[in-house]
Amino acid sequence: MSDRARRNRAAQQRARRVRRAVAVGVSVVVVLVVVMIALSLRGGGSGDDVSGPALSDLAQRGEEMAVRYGCVGCHGRSGEGGADRAGPAWAGLYGSDVELADGSTVVADREYLIESIVDPRAKQVAGFTQKMPVEAIPEAEVRAIVQYIVELGASAGTPSSGG
Numbered sequence: 001m002s003d004r005a006r007r008n009r010a011a012q013q014r015a016r017r018v019r020r021a022v023a024v025g026v027s028v029v030v031v032l033v034v035v036m037i038a039l040s041l042r043g044g045g046s047g048d049d050v051s052g053p054a055l056s057d058l059a060q061r062g063e064e065m066a067v068r069y070g071c072v073g074c075h076g077r078s079g080e081g082g083a084d085r086a087g088p089a090w091a092g093l094y095g096s097d098v099e100l101a102d103g104s105t106v107v108a109d110r111e112y113l114i115e116s117i118v119d120p121r122a123k124q125v126a127g128f129t130q131k132m133p134v135e136a137i138p139e140a141e142v143r144a145i146v147q148y149i150v151e152l153g154a155s156a157g158t159p160s161s162g163g
């Protein structure tokens with residue numbers, strides 16, 4: 001083989017190596033891009049719950065009613081409870097045991113929540129000095145607020161019986 005032919009072959013081999021390296025690099029990038037797209041699709045595919053749990057329509061109405069009737073002034077804008085224990089938190093309330101001022105304990109089911117809203121004097125939660133005002137709230141709106149409290153509870157990991 002002549003010197004020229006040897007040089008030619010060497011150059012061809014170099015070129016082949018470079019092409020192979022480029023091909024490997026490109027396929028690594030392609031795989032990475034595909035993985036990233038798949039991950040971002042999965043993250044975004046679970047709904048727009050970036051700002052907290054999604055509420056049902058009824059619960060959203062309940063949230064509006066809680067604002068309209070001023071409940072949030074004592075129970076917190078997101079049901080987190082009022083400052084200086086103005087009112088107990090709603091988040092995580094549903095299904096939990098509530099200690100009453102008379103020493104007894106009740107389970108915060110829907111019935112208890114409804115009663116707490118339409119007849120706040122019936123059962124006093126222990127540890128609160130403020131008195132919750134008695135307001136005449138239409139039943140449909142009470143139900144909406146109760147649904148809102150129920151869904152706040154479910155989001156806090158409290159077992160929910162649904163319904």
Ligand code: HEC
Pocket residue numbers: 066069070071072073074075086087088089093098108113116117120121123124125128129130131132133135137145149
């Ligand atoms: C002036 C402050 C205040 C306002 C306004 C208020 N609450 Fe209350 N709420 C309280 C206090 C204090 C308690 C705990 C003492 C008691 O049982 O009455 C309470 C208790 C409750 C409970 C029972 C909570 C538990 O932990 O068992 C529910 C449910 C409730 N409120 C719903 C409402 C709704 C709905 C509204 C609006 C229509 C409202 N509250 C407005 C102060 C308030």
